[in-house]
Amino acid sequence: MNIKKNQIYFIATCCLISLFMLTKVAHAESNPIGNCYYVSSQRGSDTNSGLSISEPFKSLNKINELKLNPGDKVLLENGSVFEDQYLQIKNSGNIEACIEISNYGDRGNLPIINTNGKGVWYQDYGKPLPNPWHKYKGNVSSSILLKDVEYIKIKNIEITNDREKSQPDHLAYNDLKVMDRTGVASVAKNKGTLENIVLENLYIHDIDGNIYNKHMANGGIYFISELPDNEEKTGIPKYDNIIIKGNRIKNVSRTGLAVAYSAYFDLFQNSAEIDQELIEKYGNTNVLIENNYIEDAGGDGIVTMYCSSPIIQRNVSNGAGRQMNTTDYPIVTQRVAAAMWPWKCKNALFQYNEAYSTKNADQGNGDGQAWDADSADGTIYQYNYSSGNSGGTVMFCLEKAVNSTFRFNISQNDKKGILNLPNNPDAHIYNNIFYIDEGVPFVRKDMNTGSALIENNIIYNAGKQPINEEWNPNNRIIYSNNLYCNYSNLPNSDNTALLLNSQESNIFVSPGNGPVKPNFNYLTYDRFNQNTVFDGYKLEQSSPAIHSGKKIIDKNGYNLGTDFFGIKLDGILDIGAVKSSK
Structure with missing residues (x-):
């Protein structure tokens, strides 16, 4: 892996966690060390024992009583x-055997x-959040609640929490007072570090929560940490070894998937750089989010919060920000959402993900990007x-987005402005491909x-005519050794630029497809x-990008590793995200 040693360690740890959980499940099936409870709405009865397929319970109430x-x-x-x-x-469960909730029976739904x-349960972070618009306590309805x-x-399991089928609350769907809802909610409070929680192959949809509340347990999957009653006695509430994989989440309000907002937010407010000891003491560790599909999230798709070296890989976001518009969300404040991003994380790794059609940047969504390195x-x-x-494509959000790297990514026809640079102090952007639709500026x-x-990027204007680009509107951007296609001007700082006309360029096999x-x-x-x-x-x-790259020294200490297709990088670099076959 072309990442720092500590991230290699965390990837290996996450793989071992998954193997551990699978091993324990297999052990339980072959040598049962606990009871197996069966529940069938079709042929069960709550007067049954629930301990065999022939005598299943009928309702989940029986499980809640156990x-x-x-x-x-x-x-x-x-x-x-x-x-x-x-x-x-x-x-x-414990280190010897987990508690498992799953399905049985003939194949089918x-x-x-x-x-x-x-x-319904009551959420309370224990103190107001920094932004007064962010609700910090109140009732939440969750299909599955994991508390401590x-x-x-x-x-x-398939999960819904549909407001239309609930008892009428006589509120508009976008009223501020609409109750928050979750598919799966996890709460850490009075047990210190919660370890080894796996959510896999869940289909969560139609979670009609509150449109506005982004830090309540409100959306598809949401983990939180509340202030404990007695920290000295129980320890700091947080998570370790969390695996969320292979889930499908569709049409939820507000967030698709989030791990994990913390009541200790105030410890991370001052410095932009996050102290490693601090994040490991109060934050979440060994978080793996992979192979999840998020469609039509009302707000953000996937958010990691207060995590040390989380890994977010091979996920798909489609149509995030669905409700971030002036009709659904008439209140101006906090009407922002992006597809996948970290908040107050240290060394978050986002790789092999795909983000499509994040919505409403032209209808009131203040963000709308695929990716966002945020504080x-x-x-x-x-x-x-x-x-x-x-x-x-990507935002580096404000003064506390530091030490960011963006490399070997492909952006095709993202809108409004490819790079979003709102007063961030740094970002190293190299060896990417930006295929840009007509009329879209490179910098938003x-x-x-x-x-x-x-540096070393291919910046390709797909418009009909060469355009004059405003490359450096505030003189804080340095360009070096990029390939520019179909532009009539170049950045002043790029003394080794390559400039090509699109009509005569032979850069790619078939760009835009x-x-x-x-x-x-x-x-x-x-x-x-x-x-x-x-x-x-x-x-x-015959691409002019071949062997035209400059030597890259990553400003944040990462090794180069591979190109977009997984080909190992050695020798002279090419420009762009793809290594040639030469």
Whole structure:
């Protein structure tokens, strides 16, 4: 891996966690060390024992009444519909055996929990949040609630929490007082560090929560840490070894997936650079978010918060920011959303992700980007693909976005302005491909006061005529050794620039023909076999980008590693995100 040693360690740790959980599940199946409880809405009865397929419980209420022990399983029958029901797990597994919640039965529809506003609990961070618009306490309805529990694995369940099927609250859908809702919520409070929680292959949709509340447990999957009753006695509430993978989340309000807002936010407010000891003491560690598909999130797609070296990889966001417009969201403040980004994280790694059609930058969404390094230290975006995002490709957000790296990514026809630089102190942007639609500026006009070093990129204007670009509106950007296609001017700082006219250029095999919508199977597109949907961005045999790259020394200490297609980089670099075959 072309990342720092500490990130290699965390990737290895996450892989071991997954292997551990799978090993424990296999052990439980072959040598049961706990009970297996069966629940069927179709053929069950709450007077049954629940301990066999022939005597299943009927309702989830029976599970909520149980004291689950390490090694116990709760299995919901495929095809079952649990209307107006929910699960509130109050007990933990342990290092020897997790508690598992999953499905059983003949192949068919997954068991579905339709919560419809039930399962209400009270969230309270214990103190007001820095922004007075951000709600910090109140009722939340969650289909599955994990409160102060650990060593839990939940998989193969469908979940909804639909407001239209709930008891009428006589409020407009976008009223400030609408109750927050979640598919799966996890709360750390009075048990210190919660370890080993796995959420896998869940289909979470139609979670009609509050449009505005971004730090309540409000959306598809949301983890939080509240102030404990007695920190000296129970320890600091946070998470370690969290795996969220293979889930499909669609049509939720407000956030698709978030791990994990913390009541200790005030410890991270002063310095831009995040102290490693501080984030490991109060933040979340060993967080892996991979292979998830998020569609039509009302606000943000995936957000990691207060994490040390989280790994966010091979996820897809499609249509994030759905409700960030002046009709759905009439209140101006905090009407912002992007596809995938960190908040107050140290060394967050985003790689192999795809972001499509993040919405509404032209209708009131103040962001709308695919990617956003936001008040984070050491964020790296690499090997990602973005297309058609209304607010641009990437933002480095304000003064506390520091030590950011953006490399070996491909952007195709993102809108409004490719780079968003709102007063950030630094960003190292190198060896990317920016294929830019007609009329779209390279630097977004309302976010152009920040600093960046931009080198070895291919910047390709796909318009009909060469344009005169405003490359450096505030004289804080340095360009070096980039290839510019179809421009009538160059940045003053780029003394080794290559300039080509699009009509006579032979840079790529077939530019502009990358995917514009996600893969039909909800996974990222393959890029490692011989023929891929990204092949149009491979270099022509006679491309002037070949062997024209400069030597790159990453400003944040990362090794180069591979190109966009996973080809190892050695020898003379090419310009752009793709290594030639020469």
